[in-house]
Amino acid sequence: MPGRLKIRLTESEAQELLKWSNDPKLPERTRKRAEMLRLNAQVWRVNQIASWMNCAQNTVRKIIQIWILKGFPGLEDAPRSGRKRTWREADIEYLENCCDGHSRTYNSEQLSELLKKERKVELTAERIRKILKKRAENGSGRKRVREGIPTPGKKKQRKRT
Structure with a gap:
């Protein structure tokens, strides 16, 4: 005992x-x-x-x-295992500003190169796609709405005479 x-x-x-x-x-x-x-x-x-x-x-x-x-x-809890983030929130906001501020469009490869060149942060194109997609789903990203494309779920109402 x-x-x-x-x-x-x-x-x-x-x-x-x-x-x-x-x-x-x-x-x-x-x-x-x-x-x-x-x-x-x-x-x-x-x-x-x-x-x-x-x-x-x-x-x-x-x-x-x-x-x-x-x-x-x-x-207190011990530090968790796993790799630390290599990017900060400001880096992703920079990418969003680049997409919104320029008249041209970027693909994820170009955004990856831009982030590496301008901010010295290396992220793969795949990772950038996932981060931006997650931000858009959570509502923290900017929503892009193109005119003329109906949103799914909303039907046009017919005029009744």
Whole structure:
């Protein structure tokens, strides 16, 4: 049977954990971790905390161990794996301005070359197409409407005499 895990918090640590557990700007997992530590300091046992927080006992033990070793920095999420973005929002807005500001049209290959030349950002033509398409679907991109082409779903009304 493992020994009982119990932490003691100073007054300032207890207040800070209370702030963290009630702060809606923090991720939910960070708030839950802070709450687990507060409950442990209030002499709740690991199995009681696990059933209250609806998680495994090993999760509670792990959070307590991380607190003992690292303190507050251990409560935050670790950086996610994966490649970081090579472009910024301003780069895509630049491309949209180029498309809207010039009288000529660009294909995705030309936009890729333009972005590489002007902004020193390398994106493939395929990636530019996906980003611009996603922006248009979410409503954050500029909508292009050509006159004379009926939109699907709208039928012309017949004149009744």
